[in-house]
Amino acid sequence: MAKRVHEVWKGSNKFFLGGRLIFGPDARSLLVTLMLIIVPVVIFCIFVARHLRHEFSSYNAGYAILVVTIVFTVYVLVLLLLTSVRDPGIVPRNSHPPEEEFRYDTSASMEVGGRQTPSLQFPRTKEVMVNGIPVRVKYCDTCMLYRPPRCSHCSICNNCVERFDHHCPWVGQCIGQRNYRYFFCFVASSTLLCIYVFAISAFYIKVLMDDRQSTVWKAMKESPAAVILMAYGFISLWFVGGLTGFHLYLISSNQTTYENFRYRADNRINVYDRGCLNNFLEVFCTKVKPSKNNFRAFVQEETQRSTTVPIARESEAEDIGDRRMKVEDDMDIGGDLLKISQRHNIEDIEADIRSRGSDVPHHNSSEADSALGSDRRGPAVQPDTWHSSWGRSSGSWEIANEVVRTNSNVTESRSYATPKEAYQ
Helix, strand or coil: CCCEHHHCCCCCCEEECCCCEEECCCCCHHHHHHHHHHHHHHHHHHHCHHHHCCCCCHHHCCHHHHHHHHHHHHHHHHHHHHHHCCCCCECCCCCCCCHHHCEEEEEEEEEECCEEEEEEECCCEEEEEECCEEEEEEEECCCCEECCCCCEEECCCCEEECCCCEEECCCCEEECCCCHHHHHHHHHHHHHHHHHHHHHHHHHHHHHHHHHCCCHHHHHHHCHHHHHHHHHHHHHHHHHHHHHHHHHHHHHCCCCHHHHHHHHHHCCCCCCCCCHHHHHHHHHCCCCCCCCCCCCCECCCCCCCCCHHHHHHHHHHHHHHHHHHHHHHHHHHHHHHHHHHHHHHHHHHHHHHHHCCCCCCHHHHHHHHHHHHHCCCCCCCCHHHHHHHCCCCCCCEEEEEEEEEECCCCEEEEEEEEECCCCC
8 A cells, every 4th residue: 555755754753643733743742832832821811801801991991901812812823833743844865876977087987896986976065146145055875865045954843944043952953944924923013922821911910900909019918910920920031032123133134043053253254145124035935935845645666767877987997897897807817827737747757757757866866846836836847848838829929048056967947828908
């Protein structure tokens, strides 16, 4: 049975509802974020907003506090889910490196089978033009592709993400090109929600002071929930408020968090900055690009690739292999001929010694035996024998005569068969 893309996905993402929802590997942290939003809002509605329903007599305006709280909280949660459950801009990984980028480098050769062959080189970077300025992009070994400009590989999700900003553990997802807008709106809305809860809680303390004609301390003791919400809102405001201000600066200068932290000290020219107004329009007023991945699609078997470049390389490899086999065959043939020549030479020597055994003194038999033993390293025959047997050959062997030893009774001469040209 064919599998779907999300079932064989090589990244670290988690999928739900048959691949309709995609999360990062730390999706459980999203539950913590939901609790940090929902629990304070529920406490606020029960212990603060409910007591203010009749505070404004005209048209029961006090109910608006409850309605605004609930609607605004739902809006924040929707932005959170849009940030967490959608594809942030994952670049589909390749199943093989881009072959058009391969090249052979003859200067950096490698020895294979005793021969120097060109090594296969792959450029790690290449330049692309962005707004008329060359920008260097890197090759990703994991995804086997050249990353588009402003793209980076997230080590947590194990994916290359377009316009990668950062991986946010609070939303359990990477922040990239397709969800950055929702992420910023979520952070900014959370900031407004903190300010709203803090302000209404402080207002409720003021109402208690006026109704009871008491001091602020007595009012705080009467509604400890309002005090806790004020403290919680104040602390949260430092985090989400500071994050909102930082991303407002990044949007105005058309930077990402990754670029700001990594290239801040390099004083590089920001080739993506098109002015403050155009930068904001780019983030909030452009159409979100569709996802490049269909996680619910069925996996299709990869068709066999056939390009002209690999065919040429295969023919070159076959030629190199044929030449190497030819050299090895020639060496084997030469070794066989040498063994055959040694065997014939030894037989001729033994026959010659037996034929001259009556003329040679007995004490020289050991010398003949030692000569026979040493001839296994370099066969010795009579010169006439060599000229008669090998002189009619192709001329690839020549005879080197050497006088080995001479005494009063016997003078022996050796003949060596030496290669004139090694394995032509």
